[in-house]
Amino acid sequence: MNITAPAITVEHLRKVYGSGHTEVVAVRDASLEIARGEIVGLLGPSGSGKSTLLTAMALINPPTSGRITINGEAVLDGPRALVDLRAFRRRHLGFVFQKANLIPFLTALENVQIAMEVNDVAPWAARTRALELLGYLDVEERARNLPAALSGGEQQRVAVARALANDPTLILADEPTAALDSTRGRQVMELFARIAHERGAGVLVVTHDHRTLDVFDRILDVEDGAIQCRKNGSAAPEA
Amino acid sequence: MNLAVRDIRHSAGRFAFTTVGIGLLLMIVMGMGGIYRGLIHEATLLVDTVDADLWIVQGRTRGPFAEVSRISGSLEDRARAVPGVAEARRFVSHTIQREYQGRPLRMVVQGLSWPEDRGEWVPLVAGRPLGRSHYEMIADTSLQLPLGASVRLGKDLYEVVGLTRGMVGSGGDGLAFFTVADAMAIQFDQPGEAIRLERAARRARVEAVDLGRLQPQLLDRAEGLVSGIPALGGTQISAVLVSLAPGADPEAVRRTFGTWPDVTVYSTEEQRELLLSGMVDKARRQLGLFRALLIVISTIIIALIVYTLTLDKVRDIALLKLIGARNPVIVALILQQALLMGAGGYALAWWWGRYAFPRFPRLVLVTPADLASLAVIVLVISTLASFLGIWKAMRVEPNTVLAA
Known part of the structure; x- marks a missing residue:
């Protein structure tokens, strides 16, 4: 793992849906960089393009143009994949969603374990x-419980554990506190900050929750598909 | 980590119900195969059991099972005189339907060439072979006649002295063994009025010709028993069964019989083949086609079940793809579930079949070879059925997880 390279670099990313008179520009010329050990908040109203930006960075929604580099390795050049995207996701990315999205027929322990087993880690390890x-x-005490037996907060923490399983370069979180009360939401956000700072992963969190903005090293506002401004005084570059 | 087993464990009730459904379907497939085998077994049972080398039947006919065959009873003695023939027996077989204790009694009346043949070759489960030339019978247990029962057939009462099991004709009716004389008496039994009318008609025919008027004795003979009239009274049987002497050349014996213009001779294998290609051919082809159709239907049903199970797991599959699971992990999840359902259904079908098939009115014969071939078929159809689910799973996009 290249620990000196930024977790992710996005250059002039543009995403267009449809064509002709039905064309919609979801993201226009977005550039950003997230360093390892940095937690960045991505804010914006609904339809501003932040989810499109997140899915492009998650390598599941290729951009129309632009370039994405993760951990110093060029991954996407426009819609063209430069690496095996699924394998790259497996090794370098962790995901947390609004809902925990745990596999219902696996225990908490197995939900975390599966993320490593698909990355060829031996079952016992x-x-x-x-x-x-x-x-x-x-x-840990809920390790052998199925997701249905866990509270929302516990489920979300298991999902975070799954995201951390392969020691990812970058964790992408899409409104991870939306389904939690304010106390638990705050706990999860602080957890992300701790993960970024203690484990050296870059963390990007899409959020609407303005009560937890203080945990971010940097905040990016997305409006009409463009990254508009920067807050919290980060030195990280952006377009 | 085996995802298929964990998913099944999580949805055990649903999986069990689905497997029960598949098991019932496969039991029908297994049963159709068993009925098919049973049909062939029953059709050829008598030919195989009667242990004859050659069958002499009416000329230019296909023998007593394929069509009516009538040959003179004296042919038995002619056959015995042929070099290389160790034994010749008269063979009479016909199906009757009568009543016994208020219920229909349908049986294949089988004549044994008394006294040479007393039915020692018939596999008895109770009682004894025939001990008298008249009024005794050996009955198959499917006829539900107890040992010692008296059954009225025609004008006579016959006592059940022996019981056999699984001896049925090609139509599935139980066999009943009598002496040839009794079998023919049963076959040609007529009401008294019909006999009187026939005798009167014979007398009228004789009176109408000069010979009858000149020879009054002829009038008396015409009114008597049929067997007393040489021109009419010859015994008619269905076939003569020939057993060859040890070391005899079967072809040479056949060639000798082949020179007799009034009969046709078949080997046991040919008689068997005539049965299969003629009498039961359409039935077995129909069963075969029906079975093939059931296999296709089973494949479609399993495919739809697997597809539905896959639809229920779309989000989980999308998540697996998102976290980087390779396609074989997802394919294995679906394929293993389809195979486990198929295997479970097969095991249930076999288990239920053991209890259900013996209760069927006709023989359902499931052979180890058929069980093995059905296991392979289940393996193939489960694999084929999983393709639809796999196809769906391969089309699931990882960002489906984010859509909700």
Whole structure:
């Protein structure tokens, strides 16, 4: 892992849906960089293009043009994949969503374990690390419970543990506190900040929750598909 | 980590119900195969059991099972005189339907060439072979006649002295063994009035010709028993069964019979083939086609079940793709579930079949070879059925997770 390279660099990213008179520009000329160990908030009204930007950075929605580099390795040049995207996601990216999206037929432990097993980690090693991560997130005692038996906060912490499973370069979180009360929402945001600072992962969080903005090192506003402004005084570059 | 097993464990009830449905379907497929085998077994049972080398039947006919065959009873003695023939037996077989204790009694009346053949070759489960030349019978248990029961057939009462099991004719009716004389008496039994009318008609025909008027004795003979009239009274049987002497050349014996213009001779294998290609051919082809149709239907049903199960897991599949799971992980999840359902259904079908098939009115014969071939068929159809689910899973986009 290249620990000196930024977690992600996005250059002149543009995403257009449709064509002709039905053409919609979802993201226009967006550039940003997230350093390792940095937590960045992405704010914007509904339809501003932040989810499109997030899915492009998650390598599941290729841009129309622009370039994405993760951990110093060029990944996407416009819609053209420069690497095996699924394998790249497996090794470098972690995801947390508004809903925990745990696999319902796997226990909390197995939900974390599976993320490592698909990355060719031996089952016994994956199990050990999964238990360690659940311990780190204070849900170790629920390891053998199915998701249905967990509270919303516990589910979200298991989802965070899953995102951390392969020690990712970048964690992308899409409104991870939307389904939680303010106390638990705050706890999750602080957890992301801790993960960024202690584990050296870049973290990008899409959020509407203005009560937790203080946890971010930097905040980006997205409006009409463009990154409009920067807050919290970060030195990280942006367009 | 085996995702298929964990998913099944999580939805055990649903999986169990689905497997039960598939099991019932496969039991029908298994049963159709068993009925098909049973049909062939029953059709050829008598030919195989009667243990004859050659069948002599009416000339230019296909024998007593394919069509009516009538040959003279004296042919038995002619056949015995042929070099290389160790034994010749008269064979009489016909189906009757009578009543016994208020219920229909349908049986294949089988004549044994008394006294040479007393039915020692018939596999008895109770009682004994025939011990008298008249009024005794060996009955198959499917006829539901107890040992010692007296059954009225025609004008006579016949006592059940022996019981056999699984001896049925090509139509599935139980066999009943009598002496040839009794079998023919049953076959040609007529009401008294019909006999009187026939005798009167014979007398009228004789009176109408000069010979009858000149020879009054002829008038008396015409009114008597049929067997007393040489021109009419010859015994008619269905076939003569020939057993060859040890070391005899079957072809040489056949060639000898082949020179007799009034009969046709078949080997047991040819008689068997005539049965299969003629009498039961359409039935077995129909069963075969129906079975093939059921297999296609089973494939479609399993495919739809697997597809529905896959639809229920679209989000989970999308998540697996998002976290980077390779396609084989997802394919294995769907394929293994389809195979487990197929295997579970097959096991249930086999288990239920063991209890259900013996209760069917006709023989359902499931052979180890058929079980093995059905296992392979289930394996193939489960794999084919999973393709629809796999196709759906491969089309799931990882960002489906974000859509909700």
